[in-house]
Amino acid sequence: MPEQKSVLTASAIKSLLSASYGLSIVKVSPFEHGSANCYCVADDHAMYFLKEYQSRFTEADLNCETALVDYLIKQNYPTAAIIPTLQGRLYLKYQGRLILLQKYICGKTYIKQRLPQHLLMESAGLLGKMHSLLHDYMLPCEMDAQWLKSFCPDQLAEEYDKLLEVLEAQGNDKFYERIKQDIQYKKHLAYEMPHFNRYYDGITYCATHGDYSCFQYICDHEHIIAVIDFSSAKTLPVVWEIMRSYVQSSDSCKDGKEFNVHDFCSYVRTYLRYAPLNKQDLAAMPYVYLNQLIRSKYGYKEYLITKTENREELIRFAFWRTDICREIFRKKEALSVQLYSLL
Ligand SMILES: Nc1ncnc2c1ncn2[C@@H]1O[C@H](COP(=O)(O)OP(=O)(O)O)[C@@H](O)[C@H]1O
Numbered sequence: 001m002p003e004q005k006s007v008l009t010a011s012a013i014k015s016l017l018s019a020s021y022g023l024s025i026v027k028v029s030p031f032e033h034g035s036a037n038c039y040c041v042a043d044d045h046a047m048y049f050l051k052e053y054q055s056r057f058t059e060a061d062l063n064c065e066t067a068l069v070d071y072l073i074k075q076n077y078p079t080a081a082i083i084p085t086l087q088g089r090l091y092l093k094y095q096g097r098l099i100l101l102q103k104y105i106c107g108k109t110y111i112k113q114r115l116p117q118h119l120l121m122e123s124a125g126l127l128g129k130m131h132s133l134l135h136d137y138m139l140p141c142e143m144d145a146q147w148l149k150s151f152c153p154d155q156l157a158e159e160y161d162k163l164l165e166v167l168e169a170q171g172n173d174k175f176y177e178r179i180k181q182d183i184q185y186k187k188h189l190a191y192e193m194p195h196f197n198r199y200y201d202g203i204t205y206c207a208t209h210g211d212y213s214c215f216q217y218i219c220d221h222e223h224i225i226a227v228i229d230f231s232s233a234k235t236l237p238v239v240w241e242i243m244r245s246y247v248q249s250s251d252s253c254k255d256g257k258e259f260n261v262h263d264f265c266s267y268v269r270t271y272l273r274y275a276p277l278n279k280q281d282l283a284a285m286p287y288v289y290l291n292q293l294i295r296s297k298y299g300y301k302e303y304l305i306t307k308t309e310n311r312e313e314l315i316r317f318a319f320w321r322t323d324i325c326r327e328i329f330r331k332k333e334a335l336s337v338q339l340y341s342l343l
């Protein structure tokens, strides 16, 4: 469901694309999925993908994303080409929102943890390929040494205490017990995190997608034909993107299932055919991923405080992710050892 109401109408799209792209659009169909407002638009010859970004996106963000997509296209990486305006611009601004037009890729995007196994393994290879192409590509860095140093367990515990206070005022909420358990658990883990810091020494950072998962693949029956949506791209620990993408996409991470260490090792092995990792990366992988999971209040905050329209969907996502956190925390040593032995 889009995060914000669209500023576009079918007739606004038609006149915008006529003036800026010289296109005579005959059909406009909004997409149901996606957090941006997305449309499939068609003239008599072709279909296009139009994306109206949420208002938080700036021109600097779009400059970054379009340059990256252009770079990947030039390296023959499978993604959707951006269509320039008649004046050669890569995006437009309309009523304060940024708008991008791309080549339409016909295919299927799978929902969370429904990606067929052969496409899951293919996605690991495509992630490796992306990292090897982006080896020297510069993007702003996150989860770096500065970020690690700035972490204070007492402060995170205090933030969780504030959420617990808000929860107490909503004592008859149907999810009261579950939310309380989860937040108390995450608060307790805040004090474990400083022990993870040593794993960051010597791990690989690289420019990466930033939200690599099944939601961002367009597939035919046999293959992933495009990786799309580079709007979260940053320089990050590559092992974070590897583990997160597996968790978000694999059937073995569905609600209530046990994390499948063997299958995850196959995923990492497939990645290693396309890009290198060092021993430290492999040993650090579960700790780097846990570090982010433990800090995240996503879902709880939206449910309890901002009361976002789709708060029920977000709290279920938060429950699932905290269960994943429990599962990985339990298996972290075994996982680290097994991954380390892949090289
Ligand atoms: N170029 C494209 N051609 C066809 N469908 C696309 C294209 N780009 C994205 N999509 C579809 O639209 C959905 C939302 O697009 P995306 O760029 O991921 O936006 P969001 O920022 O909302 O996640 C994708 O999951 C995919 O199914």
Ligand SMILES: [Mg+2]
Residues within 6 Å of the ligand: 034, 215, 216, 229
């Ligand atoms: Mg997306």
